[in-house]
Amino acid sequence: MDASGKFVLPLSGIPYLAKDVFCEKGVPTTACSNLLRDKDYLPPFDSTTTKRLKAAGAISFGKANTDEFTMGASTETSCFGVTHNPWDTDRVAGGSSGGSAAAVSADECLFALGTDTGGSIRQPASFCSCTGIKVSYGRTSRFGVMSMASSLDTIGTLAKTVEDAALILQVIAGQDPLDGTTSPAPVSDYSAALLKPVKGMKVGLPKEYFIEGMNPEVEKAVREAAKVYESLGATIVDVSMPHTKYAIATYYVIVPSEVSSNMSRYDGIRYGHTVSHPENLLDYYERVRSEGFGPEVKRRIMIGTYALSAGYYDAYYRKAQKVRTLVKQDFEEAFENVDVLLSPVAPTPAFKIGAHTGDPLQMYLEDVFTCPINLSGMCGLAIPCGFSSENLPIGMQLIGPQFREDLLFQFGHAFQKETDWHGRKPGL
Numbered sequence: 161m162d163a164s165g166k167f168v169l170p171l172s173g174i175p176y177l178a179k180d181v182f183c184e185k186g187v188p189t190t191a192c193s194n195l196l197r198d199k200d201y202l203p204p205f206d207s208t209t210t211k212r213l214k215a216a217g218a219i220s221f222g223k224a225n226t227d228e229f230t231m232g233a234s235t236e237t238s239c240f241g242v243t244h245n246p247w248d249t250d251r252v253a254g255g256s257s258g259g260s261a262a263a264v265s266a267d268e269c270l271f272a273l274g275t276d277t278g279g280s281i282r283q284p285a286s287f288c289s290c291t292g293i294k295v296s297y298g299r300t301s302r303f304g305v306m307s308m309a310s311s312l313d314t315i316g317t318l319a320k321t322v323e324d325a326a327l328i329l330q331v332i333a334g335q336d337p338l339d340g341t342t343s344p345a346p347v348s349d350y351s352a353a354l355l356k357p358v359k360g361m362k363v364g365l366p367k368e369y370f371i372e373g374m375n376p377e378v379e380k381a382v383r384e385a386a387k388v389y390e391s392l393g394a395t396i397v398d399v400s401m402p403h404t405k406y407a408i409a410t411y412y413v414i415v416p417s418e419v420s421s422n423m424s425r426y427d428g429i430r431y432g433h434t435v436s437h438p439e440n441l442l443d444y445y446e447r448v449r450s451e452g453f454g455p456e457v458k459r460r461i462m463i464g465t466y467a468l469s470a471g472y473y474d475a476y477y478r479k480a481q482k483v484r485t486l487v488k489q490d491f492e493e494a495f496e497n498v499d500v501l502l503s504p505v506a507p508t509p510a511f512k513i514g515a516h517t518g519d520p521l522q523m524y525l526e527d528v529f530t531c532p533i534n535l536s537g538m539c540g541l542a543i544p545c546g547f548s549s550e551n552l553p554i555g556m557q558l559i560g561p562q563f564r565e566d567l568l569f570q571f572g573h574a575f576q577k578e579t580d581w582h583g584r585k586p587g588l
């Protein structure tokens with residue numbers, strides 16, 4: 161507070177939770193993995209994001225649950241156990257930022273930090289009825305956040321409203337000398353964007369995001385949302401993004417490849433789980449990693465090591481990178497004709513705990529509408545747009561060109577001024 165009694169810090173006194181992959185000096189940070197939980201890894205430094213939030217007056221008061229090393233779509237692979245959905249505690253909260261989404265939805269905090277590599281902010285936001293912003297690659301710093309797939313990881317937030325998300329992103333966005341992949345592009349004034357009307361603007365509905373087999377209630381809710389924009393004077397345009405169908409396969413080659421390389425630092429020597437009486441160095445590594453990592457992390461290390469190995473690199477990794485470029489071109493072409501795209505976040509509302517645990521492929525399909533945005537580096541905003549007949553939240557996704565988070569906030573806020581989905585509370 162300054163001498164006149166005015167708050168000068170933009171987030172003064174606002175309590176938040178950080179997903180358990182954000183390093184905070186001296187605070188146990190485990191990625192919800194036994195590998196780091198065993199000895200409670202205490203980071204000797206702060207992530208850029210938590211440092212910026214602290215400087216803005218926000219108060220971090222704990223860590224939020226995540227799938228182990230953020231690999232998952234249900235927050236069921238955490239070594240601390242499953243996060244339950246506040247709207248129906250028999251169901252998952254989504255993942256991997258499920259702890260963040262459940263906490264925001266259940267009023268345990270005003271916002272929570274998350275990471276999004278293929279959908280991990282947007283899908284749990286959708287399952288728990290929160291607002292979640294996945295920024296363009298390079299808009300926020302990844303420094304001090306445990307990596308999963310470095311060319312796709314992004315840092316963002318889950319909040320109660322678009323307005324709150326805009327205020328928080330204003331604090332954490334921008335170039336960071338500690339992360340060479342952050343962009344020097346100036347950060348827009350997000351609060352100013354909230355005030356702009358959407359009249360005369362164009363919203364694209366990509367036909368490949370309304371697929372056979374998706375839940376009809378989800379489709380209906382998103383199409384109703386398009387009508388809200390129409391009523392506000394925007395034009396709805398049908399668009400086609402033909403390479404969408406390759407996105408999941410591409411993502412699940414690139415991500416495990418980068419995972420296999422990022423996970424190699426967890427060798428039990430510098431920090432984390434250790435074992436006693438190893439026979440030799442190889443035995444030490446094998447036991448540390450087989451005891452420390454859970455099945456999903458091991459699966460990705462194995463797939464990634466295979467995809468990157470000599471003889472397979474061209475057939476898998478290089479091919480996947482080429483298809484990634486085609487997916488990105490779909491977005492670039494679409495944004496020549498429309499301002500934003502509108503789609504569902506996930507094909508279904510929250511599923512039952514355990515429903516997909518024995519079937520990794522089914523779990524991977526959760527990312528069908530979200531991972532193309534990560535592959536292309538664009539930005540996406542998940543906001544509540546309805547409820548199913550079982551009273552489960554349904555989310556929609558606004559997708560914008562790189563570094564146009566301001567457009568997403570403009571469209572998102574316009575929607576939240578017209579609807580009250582985001583104001584509903586779970587009956588806990």
Ligand code: GLN
Pocket residue numbers: 230231232233255256275276277278279280281308415526527
């Ligand atoms: N569900 C996706 C995966 O398992 C996304 C995870 C994420 O965005 N961190 O890779």
